[in-house]
Amino acid sequence: MVDTPPRTGSPTIHDADLIIIGGGPAGCAAARMSASVGMRSILIEPDTLCRNLYRIPALSNVLGGYTSGPELADSIVAELKSTKLCRLELGRHVTELHAYKDHVTATVDTSARLTARYAIVATGVGPLQPRDVSWITAPDGLTLPPLWQAEADDAEGRDLLVLGGDRPIGTFLRAHPDTDTRLLVAYPAADTYKIEEIREDSRVSLLPVEHLTLSCEEGFPVSAEVLGRNGEQQTVTADAAYLSIGNAPTAPSGDLVRGADGYCPPTDQHPRVIVAGDLRSARFQRIMTALGSGSEAALHAYYATRELLTKG
Structure with a gap:
């Protein structure tokens, strides 16, 4: 100084x-x-x-x-x-x-x-973007929108992959209480304390991950190879991907x-x-x-x- x-x-x-x-x-x-x-x-x-x-x-x-x-x-x-x-x-x-x-x-x-x-x-x-966190591998230059930018009409009836468990997820759900959008929330161990408020929401499926490799073009559609914290691997798919990684x-x-x-x-x-x-x-x-x-x-x-x- x-x-x-x-x-x-x-x-x-x-x-x-x-x-x-x-x-x-x-x-x-x-x-x-x-x-x-x-x-x-x-x-x-x-x-x-x-x-x-x-x-x-x-x-x-x-x-x-x-x-x-x-x-x-x-x-x-x-x-x-x-x-x-x-x-x-x-x-x-x-x-x-x-x-x-x-x-x-x-x-x-x-x-x-x-x-x-x-x-x-x-x-x-x-x-943050996927390139900014170590637990996500994504295509070079990929930029995804944060979840709060998802319009209810666009998300209606769709499956959304949400990367990260940050608190805007709860805000989105409260703002759209009647939407039948389904959120697959992939989150690292560091976000565990953040997802308590959404854990009981029937529209949310929680996916604790060790690492996630993303394949998509600007988020539509999306697939990801997931390494779970239990060591198991799986492929998940969704209509679009959004960010909630902080x-x-x-x-x-x-x-x-x-x-x-x-x-x-x-x-x-x-x-x-x-x-x-x-x-x-x-x-x-x-x-x-x-x-x-x-x-x-x-x-x-x-x-x-x-x-x-x-x-x-």
């Missing part, structure tokens, strides 16, 4: 009190909380606010009576856009983040450099400290850099935890700033 100011000297007037990188639930919550305590923020997001929330058809674990991702996203976006102390930089992404003794700098893709007292990094995760953390280059798994543990970061949301760990990727961690990150920056000003 960098602990000395850049050659041009440490800036004394910053663009904002807080730079927030990422406009998902954690980043939006951080911006809203920082405004509530009088802090100016710049929120930088390469896409639209809460873009992944708009892809979740059904919710069951959030407060406020929201039953769908788009409903919750609309509420968050409307509230944030009315927050006068937050400057939105949409369609931009941070290419580099650096932390110094008394400030941070974020360079965006226009080469502009923004400064603030603190940065909150809430860039979250992106979907995500990989995404973060800007620079002074973020990454663990061996690619995630950014909050306790390992520079004091001026605060990590929030899904970027922290694979084990707590929930909408409610993202909202809470974003709010907590903003308060952390607020109290740290007050302490510094009091000492000064």
Whole structure:
């Protein structure tokens, strides 16, 4: 990490009190909380606010009576856009983040450099592909869609091979309670704890695997040679293949400290850099935890700033 100011000297007037990188639930919550305590923020997001929330058809674990991702996203976006102390930089992404003794700098893709007292990094995760995991062998260049992209009408009455046991499977089933789609879920030992919520669903067949070799073209149709954890081999077929193998953390280059798994543990970061949301760990990727961690990150920056000003 960098602990000395850049050659041009440490800036004394910053663009904002807080730079927030990422406009998902954690980043939006951080911006809203920082405004509530009088802090100016710049929120930088390469896409639209809460873009992944708009892809979740059904919710069951959030407060406020929201039953769908788009409903919750609309509420968050409307509230944030009315927050006068937050400057939105949409369609931009941070290419580099650096932390110094008394400030941070974020360079965006226009080469502009923004400064603030603190940065909150809430860039979250992106979907993995078969080539990214060791337990799947797939044709070179094969890209499969995640399960949440499967439309109910397209999946109706079909057999779908789902690679991985990640939690979007439960979301899909809750969103389409009347579909007669059949899911064959092939999952490694590491995903065993994730499939408990779908184990009793009659539309699901669970296939614990040691290794799977996939043969298909863009997922339609599909066959796979499966080596089970008991050593038995079998061939499975389905109408299409979808992914639920999880995500990989995404973060800007620079002074973020990454663990061996690619995630950014909050306790390992520079004091001026605060990590929030899904970027922290694979084990707590929930909408409610993202909202809470974003709010907590903003308060952390607020109290740290007050302490510094009091000492000064």
